[in-house]
Amino acid sequence: MTTSPHTAQSEETAQDTAQTPTAWLTRLRLNPASRAVQHDLRDAAALHRRIMTLVPSGLGDSPRARAGLLFRLDHDGTGAPTLLVQSRTAPNTAHLPTGYADARTRQMTPLLDALRPGLTVRYRLLGNAVKRCGRNSTEGRWKQAIVLRGADAEHWWTAQARKAGLALHTVHANNADTLTAWHGPAGTMRKDRTAVHHQGTRFDGIATVHDPEALRQALLQGIGRSKSYGCGLLSLAPATPGA
Secondary structure (H helix, E strand, C coil), X not given: XXXXXXXXXXXXXXXXXXXXXXXXXXXXXXXXXXXXXXXHHCCHHHHHHHHHCCCCCCCCCCHHHHHCCEEEEECCCCCCCEEEEEECCCCCHHHCCCCCEEEEEEECHHHHHHCCCCCEEEEEEEECCEEECCCCCCCCCCCCEEECCHXXXXXXXXXXXXXXXXXXXXXXXXXXXXXEEEECCCCCCHHHCEEEEECCEEEEEEEEECCHHHHHHHHHHCCCCCHHHXXXXXXXXXXXXXX
């Protein structure tokens, strides 16, 4: 059977579209003088709600996961904090309050397409490094999450990285500020709400890509728990400056 050039081109375009996942990365340089920013930085749940305004509403159950929304707050202690927001739908930063942040958005397709075996990259992840207690655990209750520190946290990240298609060369682990989320009925004062704490560890270092497809999935889906509160966003950059 003969295939027309138009049909062949359409099939090729469809294949390319299917093979190239799309995501957007938005860098928000927060305005520390903004009251909305100050409020959101004190409450990880409020920050989550703010970021969800960037993506369409009506996504049904698990809207964060459906939007592919991940975020991480980076602050070196010297300048304005930066909020990285990743999403599978184009973000609408016009929904942010006036004066909230300076926003820059770019597509991640070039990065996702450039991944190949043997590529050396710099990485950063704020991970919720925890383990769940078993039935006979002496460390805590059954299924209780125990925060990992030091070498245990590094071992957690090494295992996660391997599943994500990365072979680590260097690991620098630093305890991040505790992410506190306040939960309660809308309109209630903080003293009447329940605080839930999420501990993050920031991992930085150098790695080599050994499974590009696994790495694409990890980039798009995030790594580990507490994604709704700022953990799980994996960032990559060329290991060679200017590359």
